[in-house]
Amino acid sequence: MPSAKPLAEQLEMVHAYVRSVESRFNAHVKATTEENSARDRRVSDLVAAQEARFDKLNERLAEQERQSARVDAGGIPIITAGVVLSGIPEWLAALPWHSGWLLPAAALLATGVVLGSLRRKSR
Incomplete structure (x- = not known):
């Protein structure tokens, strides 16, 4: 029967093995932590890039x-003119030399001037 190693030597071998396992474990923990940190930085960069794209959009x-x-606002005067002109009574439109159109046309012109000046002031 082979001789058994002394207990102190066996304990030292077990202790060395545990230190080796602990060292490898710590190396894995460090590598994993570094990978997670790098991944977190990449995710943060991607989130920032997406937010910038959403802001541009x-x-x-x-x-x-x-x-x-x-x-849309540019068409309003034309629509308004159509509504006003279609609402002119026949007797007014039938006046000679189209003079019946002058009063509504003058009113439209005055309205356009007022709205134009208000629009310029609001800018």
């Missing part, structure tokens, strides 16, 4: 809405 949408409102 929101700005573009707001600009498109402003342009759409300007285009």
Whole structure:
């Protein structure tokens, strides 16, 4: 039968093995922590980039809405003129030399001038 190693030597071998396992464990914990930190930084960078893209998109949408409102507002005078002109009584429109159109046209012109001046002041 082979001789058994002394107890002190066996304990030293076990202790060395435990230190080796603990060292490898600590190395793995450190590597994992570094990987997690790097991943967190990448996620933060991606979130910041996405937020910047969303901000640009929101700005573009707001600009498109402003342009759409300007285009829509540009048609209002034409629609108004059509409504006013269609509402002129026949007797007024039948006056000679189209003089019956002068009063509504002058009123539309005056309205346009007033609205134009108000629009310039609001900018």
